[in-house]
Amino acid sequence: MTTDRRATLVILDGARADVFAHLVAAGDLPNISRYLLESGGMVPATTVFPSTTGVAYLPFLTGCYPGTCDVPGIRWMDVRGYTGEWWRDREHLRSYCGPQGGLINSDLRPGLVTLFDLVPESVSLCSPLTRGLPPERDRVQRARALWGALAHYVGTYGPLERAVGRALCRTTRERHRFVFAVFPGVDGVTHFWDPWHTLVLDMYRGFDRIIGDYAAAGGFDGDHLTLLVSDHGLTPVEHHTDVSLELEAMGMPALRYPAIWRRDPKVGVMVSGNGSVQLYLRPGTPRPRRFTIGEIEAGMVADIPRNLVRELAQLPGVALVVGNDGDAVRLVGREGRARLVDSGGGRIRYLPDTADLLGLGGPAEHDDREWLRRTMSSPYPDAPTQLLQLFRSPRAGDLVIIAEVGWDLRRDWEIPEHRSGHGSLTADHMRCLVASNRHLVGPVRTVDTFPLILGHLGVPIPEGIDGVLPVAPDVDPMQRTALAAQA
Ligand SMILES: [Zn+2]
Known part of the structure; x- marks a missing residue:
């Protein structure tokens, strides 16, 4: 075991890779450039x-997709158990916003292990996910509850960012093996404006100053893998x-958050990030599995x-309606239909039956x-894998x-109104920031950072995860072999 090695993963929530690259090129992120990117x-x-x-x-903490984790959205319903008693059945109905x-x-699938389980000498700052972490290693929760709630409504993320920054600097004295830190400000402020707004860019710049303080405190010293x-x-x-209002207009009473007490609903509407929605038909009548598009039609x-x-x-603003049928995912759009089929052995076949809905140029299998x-440069990056993984979750x-x-x-109950949003499968929602003080081979998925961190720390990588090791080209061949063996 390589006990002198350390790793830190910092989430700059909602940071767009192109905005970040623009600020780097303009010289606006000098500390990140110097200590990480150089x-x-x-x-x-x-x-x-x-x-x-x-x-x-x-993905960062488990190496697995939401579907594998059995947490398919920030709101979901479990049709296997929900009988329509919203209070008594609250175990089968979920909203993580509240x-x-x-x-x-x-809620994570039993048997799944987190980085906190695998690296007991971890500490977490301002994270909603803490599974496997002893209470004394779960930090910046009071500031998160206090400032986070206020900031959500009025957009003042500065105090919370600085609180996480101070806690991050303090970790350098304690030399934990793994530090997980969440900075929620870029996401929070962008919701009030747009991704290029000057107040948003100021959040990136403020974070860069925190990285300067962190470096001065010795944050990058030693054999320390740092991921941003x-x-x-x-x-x-x-x-x-508003999908709920549209369904109501079609004569289908909709159960939705926060109005989950809706009498005799015909459909449950669970919004995630406001850019996607999962629909559960006939909520309140338990059943062992999903309905298929074929059965509905x-x-x-x-x-x-x-x-x-x-x-x-056909609704305005809807790009795709997707359903699951055995090993296939069916896609319906305004222009026609397509399918994704799990061919086994990790291969996926794309069949644009009447329309090339994913914009991939024609049928293919890879x-x-x-x-x-x-698909990195397509309208829906990584769509084949991402649509299939979601339906692994019975929820x-x-x-x-x-x-x-x-x-x-969403329009009703969107408080405050989002002027920018995410949650969809579109390119500017799916593409994200992965930067490191070590060379990585791209493209990568966020699930790949999990084995990377474990490999660096010399901790065996669990079987059955979705991520793979994005090994750096400058890793010497001996080390590459060792890392691959662990993967
Ligand atoms: Zn976010």
């Missing part, structure tokens, strides 16, 4: 779907389509009109790493609705 760099990277805070932290927030730790990442991007929201789901999928796909490379919806660029899927 010896390492940035790599093209994607997050997970749904691209939403909290859910999109899971009093149920801490349940994300116990984001969990999603954001785009300006110009229009809102054959009129086999009582109380649900057979043209529902088509109607949803393994999932090749799909990542081929994922019967239908997933994905918003177009410029739109979100």
